[in-house]
Amino acid sequence: MTAQPALDRTPNPTRDPLSVLNSIFGLPGFRGAQAQIVRHVADGGNCLVLMPTGGGKSLCYQLPSLLRDGCGIVVSPLIALMRDQVAGLVEAGVNAAVLNSTLSYGEASEVERRLLAGNLDLLYVAPERLLTPRCLSLLGQARIALFAIDEAHCVSQWGHDFRPEYIGLSVLAERFPDVPRIALTATADALTRQEIAERLSLTDAPHFVASFDRPNIRYEIVDKQNAVTQLKNFIAKRHSGEAGVVYCLSRAKVDDVAATLKDAGIPALPYHAGLDAAVRARHQDRFINEDGIVIVATIAFGMGIDKPDVRFVAHLDLPKSIEAYYQETGRAGRDGKPSTAWMAYGLSDIVQQRRMIDESTGSDAFKRVSIGKLDALVALAETVHCRRHRLLGYFGETDRAERCGNCDNCLSPPRVRDGKVLAQKLLSCAYRTGQRFGAMHLIDVLVGRLTERVKQFNHDQLSVFGIGRELNEKQWRAVLRQLVAMGHLRADSDAYGALKLTDAARGVLRGETPVMLREQPEGARNRAIRDKSRRGELATAANGKEAASPALHAALRAWRAEVARQRGVPAYVVLHDSTIDGIAAVRPETLTELRCIAGIGDKKLEHYGDELIRLVRTTEN
Template sequence: MSSQSSLQDRALDVLQTVFGYPSFRGHQAEIIGQVAAGGDALVLMPTGGGKSLCYQIPALLRDGVGVVVSPLIALMQDQVDALAELGVRAAFLNSTQTYEQAMRTERMVRGGELDLLYVAPERLLTQRCLELLDASKLALFAIDEAHCVSQWGHDFRPEYIRLSVLHERFPQVPRIALTATADPQTRAEIAHRLQLDDARQFVSSFDRPNIRYQIVEKNNGRKQLLDFIQEEHAGDAGVVYCLSRKKVEETAEFLCAHGVNALPYHAGMELADRTANQSRFLREDGIVMVATIAFGMGIDKPDVRFVAHLDLPKSIEGYYQETGRAGRDGLPADAWMAYGLQDVVQQRRMIDESEADESFKRVQGAKLDAMLGLCETLHCRRVRLLDYFGQASGPCGNCDICLSPPVSYDGSVRMQKLLSAVYRTEQRFGAGHVIDVLRGTDSEKIRQWRHDKLSVFGIGADVGEQEWRAILRQAIALGLLVVDHDAYSSLKLTDAARPVLRGEQQVLLREYRKPEKKKRDGSRARAIDAELSGAARALFDRLRAWRVETARRHNVPAYVIFHDATMREIAKARPVSINELRNISGVGERKLETYGEEIIALINED
């Protein structure tokens, strides 16, 4: 038997006996083979695709400790606890530890007593830590959330750039860099900055088919969010993203006042409060976390049924990363966003007023343009999303555009009216004033500027204000108008507007639809659980109650004991022996040994 096939057999044995999964998915087997054999790898795999196995299994197959570089100090304890439940020897080194705890971990590293060590990049780069690694047997380096190395990206961490020291100082130790989010430019930057130019690249499909994408026009966003949660996700776990800390707190209070179990999370909170809220979200069922983008990276909670945005994300990468936290278990989930003209104005202003250089601002502006294009597209959102990452696809049938296709029409005349009104008002006014001119609104400001005397005054009176706002957003998305960052958010014509104004270019617009409340599926979690028969449902409920109590005793999140998907399979299969239980996906040997008898006893209670 060749050494390669022997390595594959050993890897599969670890997958089945330690992690309890019957077979590898996608590129996992290839990646594990590459790293376990001593090669470098750059891995792009969507959230929920099983990235962690790609370095955990090679670390168990190779001599020495696998060093995992992660920016997620707050989550290291849960990651280590989850591995301990599997019988894997893991620990972390970070600033939350006492001196004595850190010393004990360092002794375990030197003594070869660990399979995996999680360390923050700041700690790794200290002279003390590098000397510790010099004195230890190293299996591999795993650089998680590798997109943090990109200076153009949405999650840049300056210390990540210095991680090239790993290649320079430990050239014989294989390295694997992993991320769920990287367009071709970011991918090239990761490879260059981490000196992984010669590494094998593994790019999985970016598609998350279980996530339904929906973007609605913002019209009292908080109320729309509440309706969405109450009608489709009552009692479900979810994440709501807001741009500002103030909005996070106000939204969490609003949801709580209306019966939603919501918690706030942002970087301005006291660390103890932030950590407590994160712990509750991970360890309890049905909590909605309202947060800035400071929350979420590395969150392993599998049963998040929705991610909602009350503000426009800065880029498609950010949107993809954030929405990807929904449905990690592969079951149906929603990505919902309320988006309006003010979002565009706000994001443009943030770019223009930042202290970044002009090249960075241009890149950020292009990323925002791509995000606007996703919001205003007339075609399948998933196609547009995947195309951004260089992946071709067909209509998905599981986004709002596919499920309720918009009607397009020749909007050239209306667009000409809008552009003319911007021009006639000398490109000095914001959206509200220009729309008032178009609709012939009698106001003091209109009379003050004598805009009621303009030829364009009232030429759009047959179109409602909200519809004009929708047309205006599309004009910005099409690149015909830009929003200035002056005090008035003035609208300015671009060069692309000229052929439209001259009638030389047709403009297709999306027909405006009044927002309407419509109940779709009810709770996604309830719909999923409805697949269980009466007896299976009763057993599943008993298993969940047992899991809550067991997790409390072990002081770990419930999903660390077993995922819902594993318990559903147990409830359906009703294994009557330890051997039958062994065949359930997600039940490894350690968990079988620890919990097997209790589970069989629960099944036999009927």
């Protein structure tokens, strides 16, 4: 391959990062390590950036592209992400474009012409398109400011969104050695980070790892009973009329849940790979462009979705790993406003995920890693301690406070009791019934329920029959699930979920291993969480932090919706919710005052300033 000729890639000295940040994006300053990353890349350096969703990753490559000569090439895996980011950049006055399969031949040719003519600041390209000989040849003739590889975890076989085409991006270091490369992702453990660095030739580049904490997200995990009913109650009581994403494991379940929510008066739409492409596109567009839409989806939906006002993400099935859970829950609250990550979880989830791993065609090493990741997620679901502390500890943030004050375990700490005797009863029951039966049968034996199956195998004659009458079926299910999570029992995928003792169970049966079990009446616990949440909202209002005019707020949202409709872009591309909140609270009377509100850059002031000031003046408090 022929390397691109060396070019003068020093940053333009007339452009100051902070002034560009303010004039283009209307932001008053950098967050965290953004300034350091921007300067490093603008000076020609390579790097790997790990930053949570909503933490400002995009600015880490968008600003250096504007500061350096040439066009920044952004490798992005999803067309929806490209479209939304380009729409937002164009609104801000940036010369941005996409090069993907949605363009006609004439449109693609025009984008290529603009690139070669130097009339583009940023160009978004899918990895499959970039790796074609035609595209590589085109880039070899253009002046390239940098390469940004977004969603870089897709390069890792250990990652939760592995995409084989990402491996081919190693060609960028070989073919364009003088062009800086920045790889970005919102989630990656140490193993995934190492693979990203190796495959993208970034082993000698600095890693900028921001905190994975999303303090505005409340993490809640409830015992799965009737999951759809629990979900309906959660949405109705906590997030009525607000946008959300509900994740299910199967397409059939997506369709059923979406239909049930719709029947309950919740505007829900299904999204999965089995739907016609036009239907998927229509549903995604409604979710992005309309307020209050709930998308029920498989994991086919979400990566790269840039909608900032998603108020909740709910899981009705257990994800595969903490990385997947973090990535999916991170789609809530990108605007920094309070949001919820809610999951209903039960024993069947562990059994199902373990069976999927055992029956997969992956190597033994892959299965071992997958089981380890699943065990870590189950430990998060079962912990009696702060969920945020456990979640961040998985990503190496071990210096966090032990209580976050914004997860279910902190808001309403579960009671814990010595469960050694209960564990011994359940393990003994599994052993004496031959380790050939699932949860329901074991519970029938423990509570002394004389079913046909119990009589068929004469299990009513065993010494363990009826020894667990002090607990009901729901309570025994919780004990059983926790013993599986602790590693004392495992579900055998070869025996239709039969529960078998592990080596660790011996210590419990001998009384050598302590077993502490959580117990908490779920209804009372949920009420406590809701009550504390409401008290916090009232305290915030009392402190004057929500003094915005409701009438002005409503008028601004209506104005934004109409402008978005006329321009054919999502509402948040016109103005983010946080910007509307700022206008409604400050009530600017001049363009100068309006320009001081975060999110109002030079172009937005030019396009909308007079209309917004007029709206403020004519709307009553």
